[in-house]
Amino acid sequence: MDHSKMGIFVLVWLFLLVLHYSTCAADAISERKNVLFIIADDLRTSLGCYGDSLAKSPNIDQLASKSQVFLNTFAQQAVCAPSRTSMLTSRRPDTTRLYDFNSYWRVHSGNYTTLPQYFKSQGYFTMSVGKVFHPGIASNMTDDYPYSWSIPAYHPPSFRYEKKKVCKGEDGKLHVNLLCAVNVAEQPGGTLPDLESVDEAVRLLKTRPNDGTPFFLAVGFHKPHIPFRIPQEYLSLYPLAQMTLATDPDVPERLPPVAYNPWVDLRKREDVQKLNISFPYGPIPKDFQLRIRQHYYAAVSYMDAQVGRLLSALGDLGLANNTMVVFTSDHG
Template identity: 65%
Template structure:
């Protein structure tokens, strides 16, 4: 990869931010041998790819508000869907707002902010966007009965391959979003304006509704169960999420699965996994069409492309079928950055970088241009994109920042773009650069609230007034620790170890919330006892 100095503020790079809903790193470029994702893999082959990137909360609205403001959920005060940060926390600037204030035309297509109260019923327009955000007309049918059963009737199913021509309006939301994003790219080419275009794709979010032809890519006999499909014997009950949302789907209800732990039948587990992979390949097609259009308008040489997701999704691991937890499968996300002249060699104007690859015929595997095992967080996206675009990087937030409009709680990760794996190993043991000198170990914080210490019907999405326990997950390259803190006046704190225990204390508390600092202190106390 070229050095960061090859891109400067004078370059005036555009930004294309692609945000996917519920996408775990089930992609060829992340080593998945089953999933067919040639277009995303092609993007990875021109990008730096982070293999250990984590969301700050594994649910849509809190995660999106977190990385779009550069603040953690404890600062946005959004753990559910029912508050707007500018009213209930602080008038925080957002990433697109910052680009807008720096001369960019900012555009939103599809699901970028979560719709509803959490973005003021406007996707934070006009603060964040230059024009009203585009939402596909087909979005309103997402939860309707559009899945045709074997009896010919329509159902609101979880597993939902469809004939697109039979859908309301004869299309699907992600198809409409791709079409609108391509239209806007052509407008931006004509207007010759710097742009920040965010495109949010729905799939593979449930319901798993996608064009039925994608099932052909994944014969059911090739689909295996999760490698660890059972609820762990020693799992604290507070850590478990009973996947309430999929229980509301017609096909799952018909199975009469017991609450909260009752397993799904093996054959239905395979169908869910099959449909998730099919939905990923459908998504890959949309991404391929969009990136091909970026080539068509001659903007691949002047546009940063970022690809990520708001969080992951459990495909039967630990007996779960959801996000809503601190498990890695729920918090770990794909994250890659394509930066012309930095992650690739110089690209001539008009040179094709992203020719469309048909997932039904393209089988060549492509590897990332550069891959980092650094543990990074989505909350760093704001400062990272600002630096890549040549803008002044917003300052680090003070310990209490509710009154500060512009600051971020995530440091830029551009410094990792050229880090070799040897450097990664060195930094695990020492302090080999300026960032290490602040006595900081790479770590990701995620968190998830619970209404009680046993599974409840609202364990997945408790409202703020019902939250009693907050789990804070701290992730390094090799280890994860998840203390759980009792909230709202409880003097006791309890914590449980869900995975392997590290062999040295976690030192970093920079930009951590009070709850996260308490979790770090718990870990320090644990290790002082263990070492003693």
């Protein structure tokens, strides 16, 4: 998957860690905690808990209010596969030798133990839902199963439509668009990838081994990564009249061409192609910039709602008091 980016390349990793839900230290000593590891895709610090007054992220903000919030942690790479491999192996890209999507660290650099693999070795039942490792060559076409996971990783079936003609344009026809707020009921299967991932994660929580074995459940959301294929109702949270342009939209003077990403992935979308933007420096028309920012924030709120569903499931299943929750993103 092409992961060209809009905006800054090296951004703060969002990393919220709930240290405990136990009522006393004795519980923490006598009982091994379950782990729910949640990772978003291309999430900046566009959250209320990081001081963004525009963002509407009540579920993540509530999690942050009772968590350790990290303010000075940085992405190792501004591309999904190497960033995730770096984080999940605790090694820098110059050690994993992964800067793109075309190599598997166990083959090309070293047989490193991953975070879920460590938990598995300690007797945890480990499960992967959605985009945790980057799928494909970068994780050996198996999401690093069986090393990291007790069962094969799950990927939402509706993700196959992310780059298909499923976005209704102003002409009433379906397109492959960047801006793709949809009526979910009209989508293939009547669903979206992150909705499916939460459904599967809740199912796994309900059917996990119930013999006292602790679990490590990783849930990877696809949003707010482009395209912005999200439920259309989330746009109403961010009226265009309230949107602002980026504070510093200009290309820096004397910028070396190698340091600039011409957002090739965006240019493949039909609604962007209609703008006929010059390559490689643009600029994008200001009205379209505002719509991009509106859709990004809406995608964040949509993803936040899915986090809320996961946390509610922990409570409903009586798991909240003995589950550590980690929330992070691969990069902004």
